[in-house]
Amino acid sequence: MSQITIGSNSQVFVHFDVELPDGTVADSTRAHGKPARLTLGDGSLSGAFEAAIKGMEKGEKRRFSLDPQHAFGERNPDNIHHLDRTQFAADADLSEGTIMAFDTPDGNQVPGVIRELAGDSVTVDFNHPLAGQTVIFDLEVLDIVIKD
Template sequence: MTDLTGNIIAENSEVVLHFDLKLEDGSAADSTRVNDKPAKLVIGDGNLTESFEACLLGLKQGDKKSFTLQPEDAFGMPNPDNFHHLERSRFSAEAPAEVGMILAFSQPDGSEMLGIVREVAGDSVTVDFNHPLAGQVITFDVEILSVN
C-alpha cells in the first residue's frame, strides 16, 4: 500500500494553489488566475484565516473544490469603529475625496492602510477602513497544484 499522507493538506503543509474569490452575485473579487500566479502558503502561517485554511485541510494535489463562507468566516463583518470622518482638506487633486475611491493613508508608524471613501458631505469625508470584502458572503474556489 502506498503512503499518500504526505500529499494531503494538513498543519504545516506547503501548498501551491490557484484560487478564485467570488461574491454572492457571482462577480470576481480576487483570483490568482488573472496573472497565472498561483499562491504559495504554509498551513498555519497566518496568510489565510483559520476558516479559509479549514477549507483546504484534507485536500490533495489535483483536487478542485468550491466553498461558500459566511462573512463571519471570511473577512468578518464591518466594524463601525473603522469608519472615520476626515477633513476634506486632507485630500488633494491627485487623491480626491470621491465616493468609491480606494486610497492609501499613511499611519503613524509609516505603514499604509487602504480606505474606501464612502461619503462626502461638505467638508467631511467618511472613510471606511474595514476590509473591502467585510460583510460579504464569499465563494472560495480552489485548485490544489502541489502539497509538500
C-alpha cells in the same frame, strides 16, 4: 508512495477565485496569472478556511463558501472615519468608491475606500472590501510543501 495532502504544517500554492453569492468574481489569482502561496498555521488564514482545505491533494479542486465571520470579518463601524478634506492632496480623487492608500503611525499603509464627500468632510471606510459578505472560494491546489 502515498499522495501528499494538506495538513497543519503545509505551505500550499493555489489558484483561486473569490466569488460573491450573486456570481460576481471579487478576486482571482487566475486572472492575474500568479498563484497564491498560503501557509497553514501561521495565523494568516481563518480556522474555517484551513479546515476547508486540509486533506486536499495536489491537482485537487474544491468549491466552498465561508460566512463573513470566517472569511473577511463583519463590517466594523469603528473602521469608518470622517477626515477633513485638508488632509488630502489638492489633486486627490475623492470620488465615492475610490480606493486610496493611507499611512499608519507605524509606517505601514492600509487601503481605505472613499464612501462619501460632504462639504469639507470625507468619509473613509477602512473595513476590508469583502467584510460582512459570504464568499465562495473556487480553489485548485497546484503544489504542497511540508514544512519542518
